[in-house]
Amino acid sequence: MATMQDNQTWSGRFNEPVAELVKRYTASVDFDQRLALFDIQGSLAHAQMLEECKIISAQDLQDIRHGLAQIENEVISGDFVWSLDLEDVHLNIEKRLTTLVGDAGKRLHTGRSRNDQVATDIRLYLRSEIDTLSALLKHLQTALLDLAQHHTHTILPGFTHLQVAQPVSFAHHLMAYFEMLQRDVERFSDARHRVNRLPLGAAALAGTSYPIKRERVAELLGFEAVCQNSLDAVSDRDFAIEFTAAAALVMTHLSRLSEELILWMSPRFGFIDIADRFCTGSSIMPQKKNPDVPELVRGKTGRVNGHLVALLTLMKGQPLAYNKDNQEDKEPLFDTVDTLTQTLRIYADMIGGITVKPEAMRAAALQGYATATDLADYLVKKGLPFRDAHEAVALAVRFAEQKGCDLAELKLEELRQFSSLIGDDIYAVLTLEGSLAARNHTGGTAPQQVEAAISRARKLLA
Numbered sequence: 001m002a003t004m005q006d007n008q009t010w011s012g013r014f015n016e017p018v019a020e021l022v023k024r025y026t027a028s029v030d031f032d033q034r035l036a037l038f039d040i041q042g043s044l045a046h047a048q049m050l051e052e053c054k055i056i057s058a059q060d061l062q063d064i065r066h067g068l069a070q071i072e073n074e075v076i077s078g079d080f081v082w083s084l085d086l087e088d089v090h091l092n093i094e095k096r097l098t099t100l101v102g103d104a105g106k107r108l109h110t111g112r113s114r115n116d117q118v119a120t121d122i123r124l125y126l127r128s129e130i131d132t133l134s135a136l137l138k139h140l141q142t143a144l145l146d147l148a149q150h151h152t153h154t155i156l157p158g159f160t161h162l163q164v165a166q167p168v169s170f171a172h173h174l175m176a177y178f179e180m181l182q183r184d185v186e187r188f189s190d191a192r193h194r195v196n197r198l199p200l201g202a203a204a205l206a207g208t209s210y211p212i213k214r215e216r217v218a219e220l221l222g223f224e225a226v227c228q229n230s231l232d233a234v235s236d237r238d239f240a241i242e243f244t245a246a247a248a249l250v251m252t253h254l255s256r257l258s259e260e261l262i263l264w265m266s267p268r269f270g271f272i273d274i275a276d277r278f279c280t281g282s283s284i285m286p287q288k289k290n291p292d293v294p295e296l297v298r299g300k301t302g303r304v305n306g307h308l309v310a311l312l313t314l315m316k317g318q319p320l321a322y323n324k325d326n327q328e329d330k331e332p333l334f335d336t337v338d339t340l341t342q343t344l345r346i347y348a349d350m351i352g353g354i355t356v357k358p359e360a361m362r363a364a365a366l367q368g369y370a371t372a373t374d375l376a377d378y379l380v381k382k383g384l385p386f387r388d389a390h391e392a393v394a395l396a397v398r399f400a401e402q403k404g405c406d407l408a409e410l411k412l413e414e415l416r417q418f419s420s421l422i423g424d425d426i427y428a429v430l431t432l433e434g435s436l437a438a439r440n441h442t443g444g445t446a447p448q449q450v451e452a453a454i455s456r457a458r459k460l461l462a
Contacts, residue, residue: 032089036075038124040068045220056107063104067097111210115234115322119199129337130192136344137185143351148174152447154358155432157365164368167432172445180253187246195239198223202233205321235321240333244308247340255301258294270360275353307332369397371430378429382421392418
């Protein structure tokens with residue numbers, strides 16, 4: 001007959017030990033040991049509450065604190081010995097605590113289950129990571145602002161359908177990504193409120209018969225509230241899915257910017273250069289300088305998107321309450337955190353190492369008749385209905401194409417054949433600078449508006 005020693009925590013319920021293959025298949029300690037310090041943090045709060053509620057003695061609490069402090073030092077120093085036989089982070093720590101302090105370690109698990117324990121650990125972990133990622137997002141936003149500050153008058157062709165549309169300032173273009181990242185910061189902040197709810201005390205699924213005070217544990221751990229339903233508390237992974245969805249959006253935004261950096265660095269554009277430390281060469285083509293970092297960001301976005309789908313799929317068929325399936329929540333979540341953290345750290349540095357080539361940007365803006373809309377607006381202001389103005393300018397563009405020149409290079413008499421309303425003042429309208437200056441409203445690309453947007457952004461980050 002199997003003994004307690006054979007099956008660790010399973011007592012005498014089983015007739016044979018867990019098979020080695022099953023043990024390896026079901027163990028999570030290889031990856032969930034990163035939760036160790038959070039597990040200790042939760043256990044300390046749980047133990048204090050148990051003592052305050054007279055469920056364990058003051059001596060037990062003192063012994064538990066002493067033992068967990070030693071375990072914490074062992075984990076931090078790398079001296080803690082992890083055992084696959086003990087399955088997960090929780091049992092590894094509990095076994096070590098019992099070895100150190102005896103029966104007091106066995107009493108720590110009173111009034112809780114690994115189900116509510118792991119749910120608490122993950123929330124503590126994710127809350128901490130959200131705070132780190134939010135700071136990294138703001139660091140990247142600052143890098144964008146620093147680059148934009150120097151280029152409020154640098155003219156870049158704005159594109160739709162990847163065709164030259166209208167001129168914008170390079171700073172205005174960068175500020176679009178600032179806005180995306182600001183929404184990401186807000187999403188993380190909002191998600192943090194739902195992460196920051198305490199499951200502990202829900203026990204396995206139905207709560208506990210001990211006279212515990214869950215609100216006291218929430219207070220000790222800095223949670224905003226307790227989970228209100230014990231079944232939901234142990235089985236909910238919405239918070240992990242929501243976080244991963246927010247992370248996928250961050251990566252999607254950075255992937256879009258990466259695509260632009262890759263295009264802009266190409267000789268066909270030649271708008272920017274990325275510092276050598278973020279690029280690699282070719283094994284056979286000595287002239288190559290490949291933008292590896294933005295390419296990898298673009299690729300890793302698919303990785304994070306995949307983790308989101310994996311978590312959604314993990315949860316879609318689970319009945320209440322906790323199921324072993326939920327062990328599979330950690331690796332996608334952990335890898336999402338790691339990928340996003342590394343990406344944000346390197347991206348801010350990469351943005352700071354960009355060299356801008358204003359002449360190439362300006363030359364590109366002079367192609368594709370970027371000020372055609374300005375000519376149409378000019379005619380409307382002179383009294384011509386917009387649809388008629390649109391047609392007149394379309395004809396003017398076709399004429400300029402046939403001559404192989406820009407609209408601003410056409411003579412006044414050539415322009416007037418498309419509308420008699422065109423006067424000498426048209427050339428101020430057709431310049432790139434005139435086009436930018438004309439969009440002088442909130443959200444527009446006029447330099448003074450972009451400078452105001454940068455100023456507002458800096459105050460937002462302060």
